[in-house]
Amino acid sequence: MTLSDPWDSETAKAYDKLDAAMFAPAVLGPMVDRLAALAGGGRALEFAIGTGRVAIPLHEKGVPVTGIELSTAMIDELRGKVDDATIPVIVGDMATASAPGRFSLVYLVYNTITNLLSQREQVACFRNAARHLEAGGRFVLELGVPDLRKLPPGQTAVVFADQPGYIGLDTYDLLNQRVVSHHFRFGDDRQANLLRSAHRYVWPTELDLMAELAGFELEERSADWAGAPFTAESGSHVSIYRLAR
Known part of the structure; x- marks a missing residue:
């Protein structure tokens, strides 16, 4: 499966408009509130930070945020909103790139782990999250259930x-x-x-095994950021993993 890079300059410039509904307060509000609570006063690291849809309001809520992002075009769009001193970003792959320091929270939203096209890369993403976390820190993923x-x-x-x-x-x-x-x-x-x-789609139970391989335990899974119960009919989930060590 060979496709050209979809996250080029043209797409990055239009990204916020193409996904305008994802900026609605009803969407972002519960997400940012939940992430801020999970950060617990510590630092947060966003894998695939993109144009800053989540990172900027999370920063405005008082959480120090750092990002990792592979697309320099997306980073350019982010830099039109905030500077590097406000939200530092490391250019690189979320499965391998390193950010300085340790974090209480690493998060990856909007189905983005599926951009990693092999199981090996997705497991590496979990392990990379573990490397960045303090003891007892959390890795949070938002992901659709394969339909x-x-x-x-x-x-x-x-x-x-x-x-x-x-x-x-x-x-x-x-x-x-x-x-x-x-x-x-x-x-x-x-x-x-x-x-x-x-994309490589992933089942929730497969994610749980990836998490275990990286030293995590599933702490909570809900159907949305507001905490609705996850059921067999849920179309997506928010999964919170806690570093066991």
């Missing part, structure tokens, strides 16, 4: 969104646990803009 129940036998594609000016389509490689998300955006003319991104 394979929508796939009829023999079908490998499913529409996950159908809105005015936008269609979202996922194509699955079930053998390799991969999915490519196709985002079609269009206006009134005959042209459409396509953004594709590749």
Whole structure:
């Protein structure tokens, strides 16, 4: 599965507008409140900090935040909002890059662990989080539950969104646990803009095993940031892992 880098300069410049709904107070408020409580007065590290959607309001709530981000284009957009003294960012892969010091909280939101396209890389991400945490620190992930129940036998594609000016389509490689998300955006003319991104989907129980390999224990799993119960019908989850040592 070979795709061009979806996080180029053009995408980074439009990112906040493309995902404008994710900046709504109803979305960000419970997330930031929960992360601030989990930080417990300590420092937080965001893997894949992007344009600062979560880090900036978390910083404004009094939590010192550092980021790791692979896309320099996304960092450029972040730097248009805050400087490096306010929110330092290390350029690198969240599975391997190191930030100075120790943190009470490492967090990874918005399905981003699936950008790591192998199980080995995803396990390495857990281990990298563990390396950055103080004893008893927490690693928090926000992730969708793979929606394979929508796939009829023999079908490998499913529409996950159908809105005015936008269609979202996922194509699955079930053998390799991969999915490519196709985002079609269009206006009134005959042209459409396509953004594709590749992912490796992960089941909650698989995450738990990855966590155990890295020295974590599952502390809590809920269906959202407000703490709704996680059930078999939940479409996503917030999983909180605590470093066992």
